Amino acid sequence: MAPNDKSSTTPEQSGTGTQFTDLLKSRRAELGEGLARIASRSVDPGSGREMKRGRLYRLEGNEEGGITPPDFWELRALAAGYRLPLERLQDAAGQQFHGVDPLRSGTGEAVAYVRKLDSLPADQRERLLSLIDSLVPPSLGGDS
Structure with missing residues (x-):
């Protein structure tokens, strides 16, 4: 579990799917890059905090036991690392972890x-x- 001690969820527990993990996996495949390369870019521009490779691995759903939802600083870092708009990550995280259906x-x-x-x-x-x-x-x- 992450240091902030938030509860972790699995798609089965939340009933909302895997939009966030699927987005990260598919984007990394599009970029043709490994987790280490993505992690090297995954730095929050506001705080300078860096994402670790292991956290990215877990956020992509590659570990049993569920995923701890990302903090806002992590979403900003992921936007830099995966080269995605922050809003797209927020929408996908909202869907997967909180059951929020973004306006479409x-x-x-x-x-x-x-x-x-x-x-x-x-x-x-x-x-x-x-x-x-x-x-x-x-x-x-x-x-x-």
């Missing part, structure tokens, strides 16, 4: 819109929601 659309436009919302002031977000509700009533939008 056929075109990907909805994700881009949602990510831009945080940069709007609260009054503009409210006006935008009112406009959307006038075009697509909430009862048809899938939230009710």
